Amino acid sequence: MADTVVGATSDPHAxxxxxxGDDPSRRDFINIAAIAATVGAVGGLAWPLIxxxxxxxxxxALASIEFDLTKxxxxxxxxxxxxxxxxxxxxxxxxxxxxxxKDDHADLRDPQTDAERxxxxxxxxxxxxxxxxxxxCVPTVGGGEYGGWFCPCHGSVYDTSGxxxxxxxxxxxxxxxxxxxxxxxxxxx
Amino acid sequence: MSGHSTYEPKTGFERWLDTxxxxxxxxxxxxxxxxxxKNLNYWWTFGGILALMLGIQxxxxxVLAMHYVPHVDYAFNSVERIRRDVNYGWLIQFMHANGASxxxxxxxxxxxxxxxxxxxxxxxxxxxxxxxxxxxLMIITAFMGYVLxxxxxxxxxxxxxxxxxxALPVVGKSITTWLxxxxxxxxxxxxxxxxxxxxxxxxxxxxxxxxxxxxHVPGNNNPKGVDVKSKADTVPFHPYYTVKDGFAxxxxxxxxxxFVFYMPDVLxxxxxxxxxxxxxxxxHIVPEWYLLPFYxxxxxxxxxxxxxxxxxxxxxxxxxxxWLDTSKVRSMRYRPTARLYLGIFxxxxxxxxxxxxxxxxxxxxxxxPSGFMLLDADINSIVWxxxxxxxxxxxxxxxxxxxxxxxxxxxPVPEGISEPVLSHPAAAPTGAAAxxxxxx
Numbered sequence: 001m002a003d004t005v006v007g008a009t010s011d012p013h014a015x016x017x018x019x020x021g022d023d024p025s026r027r028d029f030i031n032i033a034a035i036a037a038t039v040g041a042v043g044g045l046a047w048p049l050i051x052x053x054x055x056x057x058x059x060x061a062l063a064s065i066e067f068d069l070t071k072x073x074x075x076x077x078x079x080x081x082x083x084x085x086x087x088x089x090x091x092x093x094x095x096x097x098x099x100x101x102k103d104d105h106a107d108l109r110d111p112q113t114d115a116e117r118x119x120x121x122x123x124x125x126x127x128x129x130x131x132x133x134x135x136x137c138v139p140t141v142g143g144g145e146y147g148g149w150f151c152p153c154h155g156s157v158y159d160t161s162g163x164x165x166x167x168x169x170x171x172x173x174x175x176x177x178x179x180x181x182x183x184x185x186x187x188x189x
Numbered sequence: 190m191s192g193h194s195t196y197e198p199k200t201g202f203e204r205w206l207d208t209x210x211x212x213x214x215x216x217x218x219x220x221x222x223x224x225x226x227k228n229l230n231y232w233w234t235f236g237g238i239l240a241l242m243l244g245i246q247x248x249x250x251x252v253l254a255m256h257y258v259p260h261v262d263y264a265f266n267s268v269e270r271i272r273r274d275v276n277y278g279w280l281i282q283f284m285h286a287n288g289a290s291x292x293x294x295x296x297x298x299x300x301x302x303x304x305x306x307x308x309x310x311x312x313x314x315x316x317x318x319x320x321x322x323x324x325x326l327m328i329i330t331a332f333m334g335y336v337l338x339x340x341x342x343x344x345x346x347x348x349x350x351x352x353x354x355x356a357l358p359v360v361g362k363s364i365t366t367w368l369x370x371x372x373x374x375x376x377x378x379x380x381x382x383x384x385x386x387x388x389x390x391x392x393x394x395x396x397x398x399x400x401x402x403x404x405h406v407p408g409n410n411n412p413k414g415v416d417v418k419s420k421a422d423t424v425p426f427h428p429y430y431t432v433k434d435g436f437a438x439x440x441x442x443x444x445x446x447x448f449v450f451y452m453p454d455v456l457x458x459x460x461x462x463x464x465x466x467x468x469x470x471x472x473h474i475v476p477e478w479y480l481l482p483f484y485x486x487x488x489x490x491x492x493x494x495x496x497x498x499x500x501x502x503x504x505x506x507x508x509x510x511x512w513l514d515t516s517k518v519r520s521m522r523y524r525p526t527a528r529l530y531l532g533i534f535x536x537x538x539x540x541x542x543x544x545x546x547x548x549x550x551x552x553x554x555x556x557x558p559s560g561f562m563l564l565d566a567d568i569n570s571i572v573w574x575x576x577x578x579x580x581x582x583x584x585x586x587x588x589x590x591x592x593x594x595x596x597x598x599x600x601p602v603p604e605g606i607s608e609p610v611l612s613h614p615a616a617a618p619t620g621a622a623a624x625x626x627x628x629x
Binding site for chain 2: 050053054055056059063079081083084085086130131134135136137138152153154155168169170
C-alpha cells in the first residue's frame with residue numbers, strides 16, 4: 001500500500017483514482033478548509049445571538065447609585081432599589097455590632113468576621129444586597145433568633161452581620177462593592 | 190407512513206395532485222384509514238385531547254398577544270385590561286390560563302397510561318422520549334407564561350426558578366445574569382420570556398409531529414400490551430376512534446368549561462392579583478399545581494445544589510425509563526405486583542404535590558411539631574414527608590423497575606388481541622400449557 005501512495009504522489013502521469021487532478025491531500029485540504037470556515041462563520045454568528053441576552057449598555061450604565069445615610073436612624077433599615085434588587089442599608093446599634101463581633105469565631109457556614117463585612121471605622125453601617133442567597137427572596141429585618149434577618153420563603157436565618165446561621169442558604173448576604181464619598185454619603189456599584 | 194396505502198384518488202383533480210404532492214394520500218393513511226388496535230379503551234383518547242389543548246393554547250395565545258404589553262410598567266395592567274375591557278378578553282384569558290392546567294392534567298393522565306400499559310417499551314422507546322421532550326418543553330413554556338401577567342407570584346416565582354441555575358458552580362452566576370439580561374428579573378427578562386413563550390408552542394407542535402410519526406411506525410400499543418398479529422386485530426382509525434376520541438373530547442371540554450365559566454381563578458394564586466414588587470416577597474411562594482411535586486423534591490434537600498440536581502433528575506429519569514424497566518410484559522394487567530408499586534408511585538406524586546403546596550416547617554399531624562428533631566428538621570414536618578415521597582419517587586424508577594422485572598412472575602399473557610380470556614388466571618386451567626409464562 002505504501003508503494004502505491006508514494007507512486008501516486010511522485011508520478012504525475014499515474015492513472016486511476018489517485019491521478020493528479022484527484023490528489024487526496026489537496027482534496028482533504030479543501031474539505032477541511034471549507035468545514036473550518038463554515039464552523040467559524042456559524043460560531044461567529046452564534047456569539048452575537050447569544051451575547052445579545054447579556055445586560056445591555058444602558059442597563060450597565062444604571063448600575064451604580066448614591067445614597068444619603070443621614071436618612072437612616074440607629075436601629076433602622078432602609079431598603080432602596082439597586083440593579084433591580086433590594087439593597088439593605090442598616091444603621092446598627094452598638095449592641096447589634098457587639099453581637100455580631102462576639103460571633104466572629106462561632107461555627108459559621110460561610111466564615112467571615114464582622115470587620116470584613118463593613119468599612120473600617122464605619123461599623124455601624126451595614127450595606128447588603130437584600131436577596132436571600134438560597135433562591136433570591138427578600139429576608140425580613142429583625143426576624144430570626146439572631147436579630148438579623150429571616151427569610152420567609154425557606155426559613156434561612158441571618159445574624160446582625162448578615163451572615164447565614166441556619167436554614168438552606170449557602171452563603172452570607174452579599175456585601176456589594178461600595179465606597180464612602182463623604183461621612184454621610186455612599187456610592188454603591 | 191408504514192404499510193400499504195389504501196387511498197384511491199376519485200376525481201381528476203385528486204389524481205393530478207396525488208402525482209405531485211400526495212398530501213390527501215398522507216392524510217388518509219395517517220388520520221382516516223390508519224389500522225388501530227380494536228381494543229383501545231378511553232385512556233387512549235388523551236392523545237387527541239392533548240392535540241386539541243395545544244391548538245386551543247396557540248389560538249388563544251395569539252389573540253392575547255395582540256393586547257398584551259411586555260413591559261414591567263404595563264404588563265400587569267394590560268392583562269387586567271384584557272379581562273375588563275377587551276371584547277371577550279375575559280373569556281380568552283381564562284381559556285388560556287385554565288387551558289394550561291387542563292393541558293397538564295391531560296398530559297399526566299397520558300403519562301400514567303403509558304406507565305400502566307408499558308407503552309414506552311420496545312419498539313416505542315423513541316416515541317416515549319419524544320413525549321418526554323414535549324413534557325419538558327411544556328414545563329418551560331408554562332413557567333415563562335406564568336411570569337407574563339407580572340403579579341407578585343409571577344415575579345417571585347421567576348426569581349426563585351432562575352436562581353436555581355445560579356446554584357451551578359463557577360458558571361451559575363453568569364448564566365443567571367445572561368438569562369435575566371441584567372442584575373435581577375426585570376424588563377429585559379419579561380421581554381425575552383414573552384418572545385420565547387410565543388415561540389415554544391410551535392416548537393412543541395413540531396415535536397408533536399415527530400411524536401405522531403414515531404407512533405405510526407410501530408402503531409399503537411393496546412390495553413393487553415401484545416403485538417398486533419393480523420388485520421383482524423385492528424379497525425380503521427376513522428370512524429371508530431375519531432368518534433371515540435370525539436366523545437372523550439366533549440366530556441373533557443365540559444370539565445374545562447366548568448373551570449373557565451364557574452371557577453376561573455380556583456387553580457391560580459390570589460396573590461398574583463397584586464402587581465409585582467421586587468422589594469417585598471410574598472410569605473409563601475408556590476408554583477402552579479402541576480409543578481408542585483418537583484418543587485417539593487427541590488425543598489426536601491438541605492443543600493441548594495443537590496436540591497436543584499435532584500429536581501432536574503426527577504424529569505431526566507423519565508428519559509431512560511425504557512431501559513430501567515427490565516420486564517418484557519408491557520401491560521400491568523398481567524403484572525399484579527408492579528401494579529401495586531405503580532399505585533404507590535401515584536400516591537407518592539400526590540403526597541409530593543401536597544408537600545410542595547405547604548411551607549416546609551409546617552407540621553403534618555396536629556398543629557404542634559413533635560419536638561423530636563431528626564437531623565435538621567422536626568420529624569413531624571412537611572420536609573420529612575417530602576423526603577419520604579422523593580425517596581420513593583426515585584426508588585420506583587431506579588430500584589423497583591429494574592429488580593421487579595427480573596424477580597416477579599407475571600400472569601399468563603394472551604397470545605394476541607383477539608385471543609379470548611387467557612388473561613384471567615381463574616379462567617385458565619392451572620398448568621395450561623397454552624399459557625406462555627414470560628419471565629423477565
